[in-house]
Amino acid sequence: MARMPLTDRRTQLTEAAIRAMTRDGVSRTTTRSIAAEAGVSLSVFHYCFDSKQALLESVMETITGHYITLVKAAIQPRETLRETVRAGFQAYWDHVAARPGEHMLTYELTQYALRQPGFGHLARRQYELYCETYGELLEELRRITPFELSVPVSVLARYLAAMTDGVTLNFLAVGDEKAASEILDMIADHVAGLAGES
Structure with missing residues (x-):
């Protein structure tokens, strides 16, 4: 070897x-x-x-890294902020559609960590990572397309993490891509509205 x-x-x-x-x-x-x-x-x-904990943390960070790379590449200035935001969500969604098993694994990892004594911090870290990632993406978005938000970045990051988490789980359970796309459209509209874009 x-x-x-x-x-x-x-x-x-x-x-x-x-x-x-x-x-x-x-x-x-x-x-x-x-x-x-x-x-x-x-x-x-x-x-x-x-330890198994070290492995699971690496797995969680790696799965997140798989789609964050795609989202960052997709966040390029477009005609409107809303279009830029929606392109980022589309890149994430393309990853969900291409690798649903990997996203299903993230939920299984959360449940596993919450049920195993001494592993609960991994579930917390997983969701902290999601929020941190959205915070970084929002700051990158503000760098390339300057705008002011009517809410703190940290609050919007938690909101976006919760919304995409819910949309993803709903899609994995129900399989309705059209409904998921409509929700992502609405989230993009909401983000643009919070930035003062009508």
Whole structure:
């Protein structure tokens, strides 16, 4: 087995964990199955991750990173702020539609963390990460398309995290893409309104 820098090996194992957990579920995925998925020995896994909590946190951050990269690329100035915001939501939604299992996994990870003694902080961290991410995206949006909000960025970030979380879960349960698109349109309208764009 070729030597690989620790950060690269952690990335390899995290991506393998995402594939295994998406396919088999969190509770049925073992460190042995993740190592097998990655094509490494169990000792390599334990060298990279000293606890299941560390692995799960890496999985949560990596899944979020998968779609944040797409959203950031989509947030380019358009004719209106509303169009720019909606393009960001569309990039997120394209990821949901392309990888529903990965998004389903995020809900399973939340439930798992809340039910396991000593893991509750991971569920809190997951939702803090969502809010932090929206805060960063809003600041990036304000940088490229200056505007003032009628509410604090932190409040809007929590609102957007809650709304997209709900829309995503509803889509995973019901499967109605048209309804999800209409809700995302309404959220984009709301954000533009909070920035004084009518």
